[in-house]
Amino acid sequence: MLLDTGPGLVLTADVPARYRRAIGRYRYGSGIAKVDFALDGPVPWSNPAVGLAPTVHLGGTRTEIAAAERAVAAGRQPGVDDAAPRHPYVLATQPAVIDPSRAPAGKHVLWAYTHVPPGSTFDATELITAEVERFAPGFRDLVLASASHSAVELERGNANLVGGDYAAGAMTLAQLVKRPVVSTTPWRTPVAGVYLCSASTPPGPAVQGMNGWYAARLALRERFGIRLPELHAAG
Structure with missing residues (x-):
């Protein structure tokens, strides 16, 4: 399951205390x-x-x-x-x-x-x-x-807009690395088969769709053994 939401929704499930604390430190923006x-x-x-x-x-x-x-x-x-x-x-x-x-x-x-x-x-x-x-x-x-x-x-009207933040998290230097946690696979959550694909994950908010690409690529590899090729910039 790929969730196009902020990380707070994951906390409604039974997750490890370390992950819960990390998400609790995640900050939203304007x-x-x-x-x-x-x-x-x-x-x-x-x-x-x-x-x-x-x-x-x-x-x-x-x-x-x-x-x-x-x-x-x-x-x-x-x-x-x-x-x-x-x-x-x-x-x-x-x-x-x-x-x-x-x-x-x-x-x-x-x-x-x-x-x-x-x-x-x-x-x-x-x-x-x-x-x-x-x-x-x-x-x-x-x-x-x-x-x-x-x-x-x-x-x-949409609980995902925390405080009215459409970017799903403040864009600070720290949260460019920790989005929403410090990990080489931040799209994966501790809930089996559940991945985040929103702007709360790398590479952050923008109209580029790469959050979903990375999350789907990781999910396909881990859940079904399907490996998609890397994307490379043209030129």
Whole structure:
């Protein structure tokens, strides 16, 4: 069995005390607050080329983004707390750009999230609206409806999002090695036939699928004696 979950789920089983202690020391990172927008038309980006991108990263300069992320890591909310930077980092997707069926004819949708301190109850609707408006004047006037989900609400709907952490664990130098335990085969759990294939395992969070590849490769070898070839980077 391959579990696309954080390591905490494994602790519901009878596992050795050493593994339980190691997982108990595993740390989760910042949460996210998510807002989905129904729009009366495409986002009016100042740079029209941005309207062709399915995914958009908003945050201004590299310095602004770094400052916003440091504030969240310190437990402060950019754009809200006086001691935090004015602008947050926002990741937005425009699915109708490549799949028009995601919205009625002539309409559009925008899905967006911003980082927040773990366990936050903050409603990011106004914060994200203002940040999109910063790069797309007139966006606010196109909003027909919106649905907001705080970090706490996201965890309530999916226990795997601990504190609202979509990355399944903080990405620190220590947890690049210990993810979720220090092992040459960290995908294997002490429960026979159960493996982790989530972002809580190497090589960590990203849209690359390698966590599942490594977990499946290990499971096939150990459970069925099937050895898959190594993957090598092209070029």
